[in-house]
Amino acid sequence: MQRYPFPKTELHCHLDGAILPQTLFELATERGLPLPGNAKNPEELTPFVVYGPDCVSVNTYLERFELPTQILQDKEALERCAYELVVRLHDLGHIYTDIRFAPQLHTRRGMTQREAIEAVRAGIDRGLEETSHEIVIGLIVCCMCVGTADLNHEANLETARLAVEYHDKSVVQAMDLAGAEGFCHLTDFADLFEIANKGGCPITCHAGDSQEPVEIRTAIEVFGSKRIGHGHHIINDPQLIEEAKERGVTLEICPTSNVQCLTQPSYEAHPIKRLFDMGLHVTVNTDNPVIAGVTVEDEYDHLKESLGFTDKELVRMNLYAIDVAFCSEEEKARLREKFVPYL
Numbered sequence: 423m424q425r426y427p428f429p430k431t432e433l434h435c436h437l438d439g440a441i442l443p444q445t446l447f448e449l450a451t452e453r454g455l456p457l458p459g460n461a462k463n464p465e466e467l468t469p470f471v472v473y474g475p476d477c478v479s480v481n482t483y484l485e486r487f488e489l490p491t492q493i494l495q496d497k498e499a500l501e502r503c504a505y506e507l508v509v510r511l512h513d514l515g516h517i518y519t520d521i522r523f524a525p526q527l528h529t530r531r532g533m534t535q536r537e538a539i540e541a542v543r544a545g546i547d548r549g550l551e552e553t554s555h556e557i558v559i560g561l562i563v564c565c566m567c568v569g570t571a572d573l574n575h576e577a578n579l580e581t582a583r584l585a586v587e588y589h590d591k592s593v594v595q596a597m598d599l600a601g602a603e604g605f606c607h608l609t610d611f612a613d614l615f616e617i618a619n620k621g622g623c624p625i626t627c628h629a630g631d632s633q634e635p636v637e638i639r640t641a642i643e644v645f646g647s648k649r650i651g652h653g654h655h656i657i658n659d660p661q662l663i664e665e666a667k668e669r670g671v672t673l674e675i676c677p678t679s680n681v682q683c684l685t686q687p688s689y690e691a692h693p694i695k696r697l698f699d700m701g702l703h704v705t706v707n708t709d710n711p712v713i714a715g716v717t718v719e720d721e722y723d724h725l726k727e728s729l730g731f732t733d734k735e736l737v738r739m740n741l742y743a744i745d746v747a748f749c750s751e752e753e754k755a756r757l758r759e760k761f762v763p764y765l
């Protein structure tokens with residue numbers, strides 16, 4: 423049941439944080455994998471998957487990804503989860519969403535990054551067909567920061583090269599860098615973005631979530647990224663805010679994820695409204711809808727209740743999202759039309 427009459431968009435949604443406990447339970451059972459707490463049904467599994475009061479640090483939050491990662495090690499599992507997510511987003515009233523995942527996290531049992539990308543694409547395509555293409559989906563492949571850049575450099579190079587190759591084939595729409603922040607500087611990953619840029623593959627980049635604006639500056643100035651994953655710490659650098667505005671940079675803000683991961687103390691303290699009022703293009707996203715236990719509409723509720731956003735401003739942010747969506751200009755024009763009655 424949708425509570426907001428206008429269509430929804432989302433730029434920042436991780437596949438492995440978007441799998442329902444029911445699906446995880448079934449996939450794990452089929453594969454004979456042990457479940458945390460010896461869960462005997464999806465209900466018993468839920469507390470191990472969804473954010474709860476035991477999440478007292480970023481680490482306890484990140485532990486929630488271990489089970490999905492263990493399970494998503496074959497093509498069938500990836501295909502099913504991507505398919506189910508597309509159908510669910512459509513049912514929630516989304517008309518555009520970028521789904522992202524890191525192929526290198528799915529090679530533990532012999533699947534290749536290439537196979538992982540093809541499996542997710544197949545699931546997305548099945549979902550698009552089932553929903554009569556009423557939703558547009560962009561697929562983003564993530565390179566990962568798991569520590570210093572040399573730790574998984576080969577795997578990241580492979581992801582970047584595949585991003586370019588599959589972007590040419592319209593299988594993948596963009597490349598991202600995700601994972602932990604703060605082990606090293608983003609500049610250490612410059613070669614990956616150089617591959618994407620040279621190969622004509624669009625980019626976005628996680629930056630400035632737990633770390634300071636200097637990392638956002640790298641993503642904008644060195645990588646040339648027009649989209650920043652999170653980026654809310656830009657609030658500490660007024661000069662960079664102006665530069666981001668001039669360059670047409672848009673932030674993929676994930677309010678609940680920031681509060682749960684303790685990178686912002688509360689919804690009330692979140693700078694999204696201040697940034698919006700300064701004229702910086704910000705958008706609303708869930709990051710990990712199942713793990714965070716939120717939909718985009720839940721995020722809207724939080725933004726209205728805690729920060730005083732109006733419905734018109736929420737519509738405006740959806741239009742900002744379409745401006746930087748990874749789809750064709752024709753498609754963007756068609757998507758924008760759907761918001762006209764709500765402006």
Ligand SMILES: [Zn+2]
Binds near residue numbers: 434436600651709
């Ligand atoms: Zn993210």
